[in-house]
Amino acid sequence: xxxxxGLTTHKSVSSSTWNTGVKRDWFILKELxxxxxxxxxxxxxxxxxxxVLNPLLMMIVMAIVFTHMMRGGSSDKFPAILFPVYLIIxxxxxxxxxxxxxxxxxxxxSAAPLLKKVKIERxxxxxxxxxxALVNFAFSCIAIxxxxxxFQVPPTLNFIFIPFFLxxxxxxxxGLSLFLSTLAVFFRDIIHLWSVxxxxxxxxxxxxxxxxxxxxxxxxxxxFNPMYQFIEYFRSILLYQTTPSLKANLICLACGxxxxxxxxxxxxxNERKFILFI
Amino acid sequence: xxxxxxxxxxxxxxxxxxNADKSxxxxxxxxxxxxxxxxxxxxxxxxxxxNNVGVVFNIASEQLNSLKEYFISLMHHELYFxxxxxxxxxxxxxxxxxxxxxxxxxxxGKSTMLKCIAGVLEPSQGTIKVNxxxxxxxxxxxxxxxxxxxxxxxxxxxxxxxYKKEFIDEHLQEIIDFAELQDFMEMPLKNYSSGMVARxxxxxxxxxxxxxxxxxxxxxxxxxxxxxxxxxxxQELVNSNNVTVLLVSHSIDLVERICDRICWIEKxxxxxxxxxxxxxxxxxxxxxx
Numbered sequence: 001x002x003x004x005x006g007l008t009t010h011k012s013v014s015s016s017t018w019n020t021g022v023k024r025d026w027f028i029l030k031e032l033x034x035x036x037x038x039x040x041x042x043x044x045x046x047x048x049x050x051x052v053l054n055p056l057l058m059m060i061v062m063a064i065v066f067t068h069m070m071r072g073g074s075s076d077k078f079p080a081i082l083f084p085v086y087l088i089i090x091x092x093x094x095x096x097x098x099x100x101x102x103x104x105x106x107x108x109x110s111a112a113p114l115l116k117k118v119k120i121e122r123x124x125x126x127x128x129x130x131x132x133a134l135v136n137f138a139f140s141c142i143a144i145x146x147x148x149x150x151f152q153v154p155p156t157l158n159f160i161f162i163p164f165f166l167x168x169x170x171x172x173x174x175g176l177s178l179f180l181s182t183l184a185v186f187f188r189d190i191i192h193l194w195s196v197x198x199x200x201x202x203x204x205x206x207x208x209x210x211x212x213x214x215x216x217x218x219x220x221x222x223x224f225n226p227m228y229q230f231i232e233y234f235r236s237i238l239l240y241q242t243t244p245s246l247k248a249n250l251i252c253l254a255c256g257x258x259x260x261x262x263x264x265x266x267x268x269x270n271e272r273k274f275i276l277f278i
Numbered sequence: 279x280x281x282x283x284x285x286x287x288x289x290x291x292x293x294x295x296x297n298a299d300k301s302x303x304x305x306x307x308x309x310x311x312x313x314x315x316x317x318x319x320x321x322x323x324x325x326x327x328x329n330n331v332g333v334v335f336n337i338a339s340e341q342l343n344s345l346k347e348y349f350i351s352l353m354h355h356e357l358y359f360x361x362x363x364x365x366x367x368x369x370x371x372x373x374x375x376x377x378x379x380x381x382x383x384x385x386x387g388k389s390t391m392l393k394c395i396a397g398v399l400e401p402s403q404g405t406i407k408v409n410x411x412x413x414x415x416x417x418x419x420x421x422x423x424x425x426x427x428x429x430x431x432x433x434x435x436x437x438x439x440x441y442k443k444e445f446i447d448e449h450l451q452e453i454i455d456f457a458e459l460q461d462f463m464e465m466p467l468k469n470y471s472s473g474m475v476a477r478x479x480x481x482x483x484x485x486x487x488x489x490x491x492x493x494x495x496x497x498x499x500x501x502x503x504x505x506x507x508x509x510x511x512x513q514e515l516v517n518s519n520n521v522t523v524l525l526v527s528h529s530i531d532l533v534e535r536i537c538d539r540i541c542w543i544e545k546x547x548x549x550x551x552x553x554x555x556x557x558x559x560x561x562x563x564x565x566x567x
Contacts, residue, residue, distance in 0.1 A: 017486045018411055019442050031437040039425050113420035118438055119397035119412070189345045275399050276335065 025121045032128040033135060051139030052146070055095070059088040059147065066208045075210050077240040081151070085239050088147050090207035092140040093231045097173055098198055100133035104177025105184045105194060112278035122271050123264075126181040130174040134166070148238065158237045161244050165237065168252040169230050175259030178267040185277050186270070201227065226255040324371035325409050325489060325522050326378075326395060332403035333365040333390055333546075364390045365401070365546045372539075374489075375519035377512070379537035379554070380526045381561055387546045388526050392492060395524065410489025410522075413439055415479050424468040428459060428478060431467055435482050449485050456481040456511075458504075472499045480508050487520050494526040512536055534558045 019027055041047040063084040074080055107125035108115070115122060148155075183190045204218075205227045211219055222228045229251050236242050365387045372378045380388045393399035394406055396414055421435045432453055436446040454460055457477040467475060476499045483491060493512065500508065513536070515521035527533050533540065533554075540557040542550040550557050 017442065017445050018440050020440075023442075024437075024440050027443060028437045031434045035423055035426060035430070035434055038430065039423070042425065114438065116393065116398055117396060117414050117420055120438060187345045187348065272400055275393070 025124050028120065028124050029128050029131065033132050036132045037135060048139065051136050052143045055088055055092050055140045055143040058091055059084055062087050062208055070209060082239060085147055085151055085153060087208055088144055089235050089238055090231050092137065092144060093234055094202060094205065094207055094227060096133050096137040096169065097227060099136060100130040100173040101176050101180055104129035105180040105191060108181045108185050108274060109278055115278060116275060122274065123178060123267055126177040127174055130170060130177045133173065134170055156241050158241060158243050161237050164249065165234055168256040171256030172226060172259045175263030178263035182267045182270050185274050205231065229255060322374040325374045326372040327407040328368055328370050330404035331365060331368045331394060331401045331406060332363065334402040335362045335364055363546050368548050370541050370551055372522055374522055376539065377516045377523040377525065377537045379533040379540040380543060381533055381540055382543040387543050391543060392526055396492065412490045412492060413483045413488035414492040415483050415494065422467055422475060425466055427464050427466055429463045432478065432482060453481045453485050473501055476500045477504055484511050484515065487515060487518060490522045490524060491515060492524045498529065509536065530558060530562060
C-alpha cells in the first residue's frame with residue numbers, strides 16, 4: 001500500500017509532549033533568537049565576525065572624522081588619546097537600543113499570520129527582538145575588548161558592574177520595544193516617525209562629542225536622556241575606571257523599570273485588540 | 279527504461295487501488311470509521327463548547343491605520359462605527375473524539391469561528407470553552423520562515439505549537455518520513471513548493487495526539503496522494519477517540535468523508551447543525567437551486 005510509513009500513535013501524550021506556560025514561551029523565544037541569528041549571517045563569508053567588525057569599522061571612520069573636530073574640547077575623565085574607546089562604547093550601546101526598538105516595533109505586525117492562528121504569548125515577539133539585540137551587543141563587546149587591548153586600557157574591579165549595566169539597559173529596551181510594537185499596530189506612522197526620532201536621539205546623545213561642548217541648558221537636559229545615563233554608566237566602568245555611584249545605579253535602574261512597566265502595561269492593555277488591526 | 283516502466287506500472291497500480299478505496303468510501307461514507315463511531319462520541323463530554331457566540335467588527339475602526347486619519351476623523355466627529363456582525367448566535371458543542379466540520383460559502387464566518395476557537399479572537403458576545411491542547415495546521419508563511427531549512431523550520435514550528443524540544447528530537451525522523459521529504463531536509467524552504475510545505479505542516483501537527491486538531495484549507499495544496507495520506511491519518515486520529523478534529527473546507531466531498539457532524543454557517547448565522555449527511559445534502563441543494 002501507499003501508506004506504509006504512517007505515523008505511529010503516541011499514547012503517552014501530555015507530560016512528555018507539551019510545554020506549558022513559561023517553559024513554552026521560553027522555548028519559542030529560544031527558537032526565534034536562533035532563527036534570527038542564523039538568518040543574519042547565513043551566506044555571508046565572514047558570518048558572525050561581522051558583529052565584531054561592524055562596530056570596529058564604524059569606530060575607525062568616526063575616529064578619523066571626529067578626532068580633529070573634537071580637538072578643542074576635552075574631558076577630564078580620560079586622556080584624549082583614548083577618544084576611539086569613548087566613541088565605540090557610545091556607538092555600541094546606542095546600537096543596542098536602536099536595533100531592539102526598530103525591530104521590536106514591527107515584530108507584532110510581522111508575526112500577524114501566526115498570531116491570527118495560534119494562541120501564543122504575544123509579548124514573546126517584541127521581547128525576542130530585544131534579546132536578539134542583546135546577543136549582538138555581546139558580540140560587539142568583543143570589539144570593545146579589542147580596542148581596549150589595543151589602547152592598553154587595563155581591566156579593573158569595576159567590571160563586576162557590567163551585569164548590572166546589561167540588566168538596566170535590557171529592561172529599558174524590552175519596555176520600549178513592547179511600547180512601540182503596540183503603538184505600531186494601531187498607527188503605522190510610528191514606524192516612519194521612529195527612524196527620525198532615532199536620528200535626533202543619536203545627535204542629542206554625547207556619543208561622538210564631549211558633553212562639555214554643549215550649551216549649558218542642553219547639558220542640563222542631558223540628565224533626562226536615559227541613553228546618556230546608560231552610556232555614561234558603561235563608560236565609567238570601562239573607560240573612566242570609576243565605580244558607578246549609587247545614584248547612577250538608581251537612575252539607570254529606574255529608567256529600566258519605568259520603561260518596562262509602561263511598556264508592559266500598554267502592551268497588555270491593548271494586546272487583545274491586536275488581531276483586529278494586523 | 280525498464281525501471282521507469284516498472285515504476286509507472288506500480289504507480290498505476292496504486293492509483294487504481296486508491297481509487298477503488300475512494301469509491302468504496304463514497305458509497306458508504308459512514309464506513310470510514312469504526313461501526314457506530316458517531317453515536318459513541320455523542321456520549322463523550324464536550325471538549326469545545328460554543329455558547330451563543332457573536333462577533334462584531336467595527337468597520338470604521340479597522341480602516342484608521344494612520345494618525346492623520348485618526349485625528350481628522352476625531353476632529354470631524356466622524357469616529358462613529360459601522361458595526362458588522364461577522365457571527366451571530368452560534369451554538370454548538372463538539373464532543374471528545376468527534377470529527378466536526380464547519381461549512382459555508384466564502385465570507386460566511388468560518389475562519390472567524392476558527393479564530394475564536396483557537397483563542398486568538400475574543401467573541402463580542404457569548405462564551406467559548408475549550409478543554410485541551412489545540413494543534414492548528416500552521417500554513418505557509420505563518421510559522422515557517424522561507425530562508426530556514428526544513429529541519430530548522432520543524433523545530434521553530436514545533437516550538438510555536440508548544441512541543442518540548444526533546445519531543446521534537448525524538449520524533450524528527452518520523453516527521454520527515456511522513457512528509458516524504460528525506461532528501462530535502464537541508465534545503466531552504468523558499469525552494470519548496472507550497473504542497474511540500476503543507477506536508478511538513480501536517481506532519482508536525484499530527485505527530486502526536488493533540489486534543490483538538492484544526493484542519494483548514496492548507497490540506498488542499500497537497501497532491502492527491504498526500505491528501506489521501508492525510509485523510510487516513512485524520513481517520514486514525516479520530517478512531518483513537520482521543521482526538522477531536524475540527525475541519526473547515528470548501529471541498530464538500532472531503533467534509534462528507536471525514537466528519538461525523540457539521541455546522542453550516544451562512545452569512546454569520548447558524549443555518550444548520552446536525553449529522554454529516556443531512557447537512558451536506560442541504561448544503562449541496564444550495565448549489566443546485
